[in-house]
Structures are given as structure tokens and as C-alpha cells.
Amino acid sequence: xxxxxxxxxxxxxxxxxxxxxxxxxxxxxxxxxxxxxxxxxxxxxxxxxxxxxxxxxxxxxxxxxxxxxxxxxxxxxxxxxxxxxxxxxxxxxxxxxxxxxxxxxxxxxxxxxxxxxxxxxxxxxxxxxxxxxxxxxxxxxxxx
Amino acid sequence: xxxxxxxxxxxxxxxxxxxxxxxxxxxxxxxxxxxxxxxxxxxxxxxxxxxxxxxxxxxxxxxxxxxxxxxxxxxxxxxxxxxxxxxxxxxxxxxxxxxxxxxxxxxxxxxxxxxxxxxxxxxxxxxxxxxxxxxxxxxxxxxx
DNA sequence: CTTAATTAGGATAAATTTGTCCGAAATAAG
DNA sequence: CTTATTTCGGACAAATTTATCCTAATTAAG
Ligand code: FES
Ligand code: FES
Numbered sequence: 001x002x003x004x005x006x007x008x009x010x011x012x013x014x015x016x017x018x019x020x021x022x023x024x025x026x027x028x029x030x031x032x033x034x035x036x037x038x039x040x041x042x043x044x045x046x047x048x049x050x051x052x053x054x055x056x057x058x059x060x061x062x063x064x065x066x067x068x069x070x071x072x073x074x075x076x077x078x079x080x081x082x083x084x085x086x087x088x089x090x091x092x093x094x095x096x097x098x099x100x101x102x103x104x105x106x107x108x109x110x111x112x113x114x115x116x117x118x119x120x121x122x123x124x125x126x127x128x129x130x131x132x133x134x135x136x137x138x139x140x141x142x143x144x
Numbered sequence: 145x146x147x148x149x150x151x152x153x154x155x156x157x158x159x160x161x162x163x164x165x166x167x168x169x170x171x172x173x174x175x176x177x178x179x180x181x182x183x184x185x186x187x188x189x190x191x192x193x194x195x196x197x198x199x200x201x202x203x204x205x206x207x208x209x210x211x212x213x214x215x216x217x218x219x220x221x222x223x224x225x226x227x228x229x230x231x232x233x234x235x236x237x238x239x240x241x242x243x244x245x246x247x248x249x250x251x252x253x254x255x256x257x258x259x260x261x262x263x264x265x266x267x268x269x270x271x272x273x274x275x276x277x278x279x280x281x282x283x284x285x286x287x288x
Numbered sequence: 289c290t291t292a293a294t295t296a297g298g299a300t301a302a303a304t305t306t307g308t309c310c311g312a313a314a315t316a317a318g
Numbered sequence: 319c320t321t322a323t324t325t326c327g328g329a330c331a332a333a334t335t336t337a338t339c340c341t342a343a344t345t346a347a348g
Contacts, residue, residue, distance in 0.1 A: 001145065001233060004336065007240040014251050027294070041337050047296060060345030061293045077252070089145060096151040097288040107158050107275040107284040108221070111266050119259050131251040140251040144241040148306065171324070185307050191326060204315030205323045294344080301338070308331070315324080 006084040009045045011035040011142050013080055016055055016065045017072050017132035025064035036143045045084065052083055072129035081123055090120045150228040153189045155179040155286050157224055160199055160209045161216050161276035169208035180287045189228065196227055216273035225267055234264045 002010070012031050019026045028046065032039040046065060050057040054075060056066050067075070081089070093100040094112035102109065134140045146154070156175050163170045172190065176183040190209060194201040198219060200210050211219070225233070237244040238256035246253065278284045 001236075001238060002240075004240065010252070011239055029294090038337055040339075043295075044297090044337090050295085057295060058345085059293090059295045059343075060347095062346060063294045063344085065295090092145075094145060095155055095286075096146075096148065097285075099288065101288075104288065105284050106286065106288075107279055108154070108270070109284065111270055115259065115263050115266060118262055122255050122259060126252070126255055135251055140249050140253065141241075142239075142250065144243065144245075144248065144250075173324090182307055184309075187325075188307090188327090194325085201325060202315085203313075203323085203325045204317095206316060207314085207324045209325090289348105291346105291348085293346085296341100296343070298341090299339085301336100303336070304334080306331100306333070309329085311326105311328090313324100313326070316322090318319105318321085 001089075002081060003085050005041075005045050006081055008035065008037040008042050009049060009084045010077065010080050011037070012042060012046055012065075013049065013055060013067075013075075013128060014131045014135055015142060017067050017128045018135045020067045020069070020072070021132055021136055025058065025062065025066045027064040031065065034142060049080070049083060054079060054083055067128065069129075072132060073127055075128045076124055077126040077128075077131070078120070078123035090116065145233075146225060147229050149185075149189050150225055152179065152181045152186050153193060153228045154221065154224050155181070156186060156190055156209075157193065157199060157211075157219075157272060158275045158279055159286060161211050161272045162279045164211045164213070164216070165276055165280055169202065169206070169210045171208040175209065178286060193224070193227060198223060198227055211272065213273075216276060217271055219272045220268055221270040221272075221275070222264070222267035234260065 012035055015031055015034050016026055028039060028043050031046070032042045046055065046057065049055050050065070056068070058064060058066070091100060093106055094108045094116070095106045097106050100109065135142065156179055159175055159178050160170055172183060172187050175190070176186045190199065190201065193199050194209070200212070202208060202210070235244060237250055238252045238260070239250045241250050244253065279286065
């Protein structure tokens with residue numbers, strides 16, 4: 001469904017948000033350890049998310065990653081997936097035709113669009129705050 | 145969503161089924177031309193589908209691929225996806241945890257399972273006959 | 289100012305997926 | 319029996335994704 005990069009990106013962002021609930025910055029090392037991802041690869045992903053303003057990064061001692069409380073409400077799962085994997089999963093044809101076009105549909109079009117919309121709606125309506133909270137109260141987990 | 149191999153496999157199978165509606169066998173070459181896929185790569189995929197009994201193959205002159213009318217009713221989109229991409233998309237965790245477990249859910253579990261089930265249900269309830277028919281009457285297309 | 293800690297970024301490597309090539313095996317037809 | 323046509327199967331190659339390594343830049347603190 002999502003690329004490895006995207007899975008790591010989502011998990012890292014949720015973890016950053018959770019720590020930010022307690023005003024705590026978190027380092028790359030902690031993140032990789034917590035979510036069970038390769039450190040250097042995770043660095044690349046976070047770099048990209050930081051450049052695009054999805055998370056905030058700070059260099060030097062006491063540096064690390066964080067996220068405003070306000071950002072947690074506005075930032076949706078959708079934004080992370082879109083930033084890392086692009087929009088193909090949201091608008092692309094299920095059978096890989098160049099463009100999904102209801103007027104010239106592929107054989108699965110009618111069956112596929114509903115699922116694509118479900119997914120898009122779910123991702124667009126899920127906030128980071130929501131996910132970070134569930135993790136914070138121990139309802140969910142990032143590793144296994 | 146699906147791998148390239150799976151996209152090609154689905155399109156090839158639908159085309160084979162459509163031709164079989166008219167008792168016509170189709171060769172690898174025709175299939176690749178019709179669905180716009182690399183011939184040799186498509187051959188690998190069809191080989192695998194044939195070995196697993198999803199389609200029927202015949203060597204020699206007048207050979208090619210075909211599908212019983214009965215098979216078209218029993219064979220679901222699900223079977224093709226499962227044969228090529230495996231079941232990860234149907235049972236796997238959206239964030240890549242080793243096992244999806246409702247008792248130890250990842251942060252997106254509750255939001256994700258519904259979509260996964262929608263997809264699974266759609267694929268399990270869509271027959272090859274249905275897809276082949278839509279193509280046959282010109283309602284849908286395999287290339288663009 | 290110096291040091292240590294941290295992210296940024298480029299180069300490279302490994303793994304996986306996608307794609308190609310070529311000869312073998314089967315088989316229909318003359 | 320010979321030939322032409324087609325799928326089968328193995329080896330290989332290219333492209334993409336995933337992962338690693340190393341150095342530079344930034345910055346907090348003594
Ligand atoms: S054309 Fe294929 S999903 Fe719309
Ligand atoms: S545990 Fe992640 S989707 Fe179920």
C-alpha cells in the first residue's frame with residue numbers, strides 16, 4: 001500500500017508529535033530506535049519532511065525534531081503520504097492507465113474509485129494529534 | 145497499490161477472458177500488444193498464472209491462452225492479486241508492523257482495517273466474467 | 289573560543305522489482 | 319519426419335527502492 005519510506009515517515013511523525021505533546025524534542029537516534037527503522041534512511045525521510053515544513057528540525061546539542069501543537073491539528077495523514085509517495089494512490093488508475101478517466105474507464109474503474117475515495121477521505125480526516133494521543137495513552141504502538 | 149506485475153496480470157487475464165467469450169485463443173504477442181506491456185515480462189507473469197491454474201495455456205501453432213466459461217464465474221480479481229502480490233495487502237499492517245493485531249494495534253489500525261476490508265470485499269466479489277463482459281461491449285478499455 | 293552533539297547532504301551500495309535475451313520443449317500441419 | 323509456431327524456463331540486465339557511510343554545517347554549553 002505505502003512505500004517503506006512512507007511507513008517510516010508516518011511512524012516517525014507520529015512519534016515526534018507524541019513527544020511534542022510533552023514539549024520534548026526527539027533526536028533522529030531516538031526516533032529510529034523507537035520505530036525500528038534504519039537510522040540513515042530515516043534521516044533522509046525526515047530531512048525531506050523538514051524541508052517541506054511538515055516537521056520542525058533543529059541542529060546542535062538539544063537539537064532534534066518537534067511539532068507545534070497547532071500543527072498537530074492541521075497536519076493530516078494525507079499530507080505525509082502525499083509528501084513521500086505522491087498522489088498516485090489518490091488519483092491514479094488502479095490498473096496503471098496513464099490517467100484515470102471516468103469517460104474512458106478501465107475495467108476496474110467503477111469498483112476502484114470508491115475504495116480510492118474511502119482511503120483519501122480517511123487520510124484527509126485523520127490528524128496527527130489524534131494519532132499522537134492514542135500513542136501517548138498507550139492505546140497504540142509503533143513497533144513489533 | 146498493486147505492483148506492475150499485478151497490473152499486467154490483471155489486464156492480461158481480463159483480455160484472455162474476453163477473447164474466450166468468443167472461443168478465441170490469444171497469443172502472448174497479442175496480449176502484450178493489447179494491454180501495452182513488455183512482452184517478455186508479461187510472459188513470466190502468464191507462465192506463473194498458468195502454472196497455478198488461473199489461466200490455461202497451450203503450446204505450438206494455434207496455441208495461446210484461454211479460460212473456460214465456468215472459470216470466469218469462479219475466478220475473482222482477488223485470486224489474481226493474491227497469486228501475484230500475495231496477501232499482504234489483505235491482512236498486513238498499514239504501517240508495516242510484523243502482524244496486524246487488533247489487540248496491539250498500530251496508530252492507524254482502527255482507521256485502516258475498514259479500507260482493507262472494503263478492498264478485499266470488492267476484489268473477492270468481482271468475477272472475471274463481469275470484467276470481460278464490460279470490455280467486450282466496449283464499455284471499458286485496457287490501454288491508454 | 290573550543291568542544292561536543294546534532295541535523296544536512298552527497299556519494300555509494302545492497303536489495304528488489306521490472307524488463308530482456310535466448311535456447312529448450314511442445315505441438316499443429318504439411 | 320520436418321518445419322514453423324508457440325509457451326516454458328533460466329540467465330542476465332536495467333531501473334527503482336531501500337539502506338549505508340562519511341563529511342560538512344550548525345549550535346548549545348563550558
Ligand atoms: S481508469 Fe482505471 S481506475 Fe479509473
Ligand atoms: S496493526 Fe497496523 S493496521 Fe492493524
